[in-house]
Amino acid sequence: IPYSTERIQGGSPLSEKQGYTHKLIIPHVARLEAARAYIEETAERIDSSDEKLNTEGAIAKYMATEAGNLAADASIQALGGYGYTKEYMVEKIKRDVRITTIYEGTSEIMEMTICRDRWQLHLKTRGQHYHELAREMEALHAQHPGSGCDIAALGFHALAEVLEKSRLGRLTRNQHVLFRLGELIAYAEVAGSMAKRAVRAKTGQLNPKADIRFSPEALAALSRIFARDAAMKVAEEGMRWVCGADGVSAGDIAAFEQAVNLTAILRAQAGLMGDMDFVGDVLYERDAGK
Numbered sequence: 001i002p003y004s005t006e007r008i009q010g011g012s013p014l015s016e017k018q019g020y021t022h023k024l025i026i027p028h029v030a031r032l033e034a035a036r037a038y039i040e041e042t043a044e045r046i047d048s049s050d051e052k053l054n055t056e057g058a059i060a061k062y063m064a065t066e067a068g069n070l071a072a073d074a075s076i077q078a079l080g081g082y083g084y085t086k087e088y089m090v091e092k093i094k095r096d097v098r099i100t101t102i103y104e105g106t107s108e109i110m111e112m113t114i115c116r117d118r119w120q121l122h123l124k125t126r127g128q129h130y131h132e133l134a135r136e137m138e139a140l141h142a143q144h145p146g147s148g149c150d151i152a153a154l155g156f157h158a159l160a161e162v163l164e165k166s167r168l169g170r171l172t173r174n175q176h177v178l179f180r181l182g183e184l185i186a187y188a189e190v191a192g193s194m195a196k197r198a199v200r201a202k203t204g205q206l207n208p209k210a211d212i213r214f215s216p217e218a219l220a221a222l223s224r225i226f227a228r229d230a231a232m233k234v235a236e237e238g239m240r241w242v243c244g245a246d247g248v249s250a251g252d253i254a255a256f257e258q259a260v261n262l263t264a265i266l267r268a269q270a271g272l273m274g275d276m277d278f279v280g281d282v283l284y285e286r287d288a289g290k
Helices: 002-006 018-024 026-048 054-084 090-101 107-124 129-143 149-168 175-202 216-244 250-260 262-267 272-283
Strands: none
Touching: 002 054, 018 026, 018 054, 018 272, 026 054, 026 175, 026 216, 026 272, 054 090, 054 107, 054 175, 107 129, 107 149, 107 175, 129 149, 129 175, 149 175, 149 216, 149 250, 149 262, 175 216, 216 250, 216 262, 216 272, 250 262
């Protein structure tokens, strides 16, 4: 971020160019902050209950390390040739963060762990687990609109439909489908956690030990950005792998698309650029972000 305020390209700083900030900075801030929200929520639950949160730990580890690795890679790209030099440190950060997706359980082991556990919840609740989480998000949105809860709810509903199609077609016999479902589950749950964090920030209910880096307004914008990404990922990639594993016939694809509610998820993308512009103003401390 500091580098981009000083590096002049085409007559203006890189920090003023959407092609730079909206690709290499803002999406990674949203992913990292969403991962932080899930980590802190899980930590609170560990401190306040005797729940066994092995799967939550897997989701936290998976999302944080994958987000960190992507952010480190983008940092090298953002610095151009300087990204390879020792003085700028990002090449070291990239090497250091890369190992985190491997040790203490590779990302693939995390995906398998996540899907196996949540798959059992889907079966035990007869497909209602994520629909119920979606309804909780919708109720929260009714009380606190603008925090991303409604978009996170769309992701949860879509996830429930993808999992149900996978059950009907016995698609988890395909290991790759199992892993991809684990990824989609992680994104949907982290979007829900981020939306709840935005609500708690707005109502002044964040844990005193919470790492507060953004105002409630900025956190809400980041929540909406990540929730849109997560819902789109669940719907598009979920449909792709169900269709790719022959889990739905050609004649039923339109009905599946309607069940996933892809149209509503696409409609929810409205406002994305505005939110990214606002977060950019916040990160660079421009007047519009104050």
